[in-house]
Amino acid sequence: MGRESTVLGQVVSHYFLLGLSKEEDGTATPKEQSDFLDSYNNLTIKTMVMFEWLGSHCPNTPYAMKIDSDMFLNVHNLVDLLLKAPKQLYMTGMVARNAIVIRDHTSKWFLPYSAFSGSRYPPYTLGLGYVFSLDLPKKILEASAHVRAVYIEDVYVGMCMKHLGFQLTDPPRGDLFRAWGLIPDGTSNCYWTSVITTILQNPNQLSEAWRSYRSMNTSDCLANQRLLRPATA
Known part of the structure; x- marks a missing residue:
């Protein structure tokens, strides 16, 4: 455990x-x-x-x-x-x-x-x-x-x-679960606040992702995400 x-x-x-x-x-x-x-x-x-x-x-x-x-x-x-x-x-x-x-x-x-x-x-x-x-x-x-x-x-x-006979449920956003090939170059720290999972290619990338995630300002990232998403009707 x-x-x-x-x-x-x-x-x-x-x-x-x-x-x-x-x-x-x-x-x-x-x-x-x-x-x-x-x-x-x-x-x-x-x-x-x-x-x-x-x-x-x-x-x-x-x-x-x-x-x-x-x-x-x-x-x-x-x-x-x-x-x-x-x-x-x-x-x-x-x-x-x-x-x-x-x-x-x-x-x-x-x-x-x-x-x-x-x-x-x-x-x-x-x-x-x-x-x-x-x-x-x-x-x-x-x-x-x-x-x-x-x-x-x-x-x-x-x-x-x-x-x-059970249906799978699509996540509320398609970018919550990501494959490594979809990560943009020069990913900002805020990327890691927007996803649930992302696959990485080696332990060094995983360690770097965690360092980036821990160092970001969560409140600022979440505010920016809300501004970037279009309002629903």
Whole structure:
């Protein structure tokens, strides 16, 4: 378990879910570690373990977020989003819709017809960071018994959601969950106050993002953001 903090009056806990490295034999593992090889091809297993763990250890928690280790996460903006979010059957993040199934054998995301016969995936939230209400893990685990597993974990969660007949929720702003390629050159400190997640390329970038975020004037940034956004009718 990582640190625990209070943000906007809400208690936020941080956990790290680990599998086994190739060197480990599976003995004497900590509670947050499970008995599977921690590799890209096992991310679906890791995600199902996460859902199982959340369901058994966090019965009174309203929401959770799965996030990759190379992500900047603005917890303040995340909590602010969730204070206004639905309490049940809720999942949001970078929602991919009508994504084409990649059949190129050289691609990291190659999937053969034998694993998935359709040409496009059902809607899914990109695995780099997505948020969900805590009534979903148990339901997704139940659906997984009826949905053939694929190794692309975020796609598989989307497949389970489709099986359940549940819709994904688009975030209130499309720029809250960002991919690293969308970060403008010369990003100002205020950028980090406007997002929930952004993927970064290395630990040095992540450290620099946190230094920038901590050094900015939050009130001035939020005021500028309100001025830049057009008023709604």
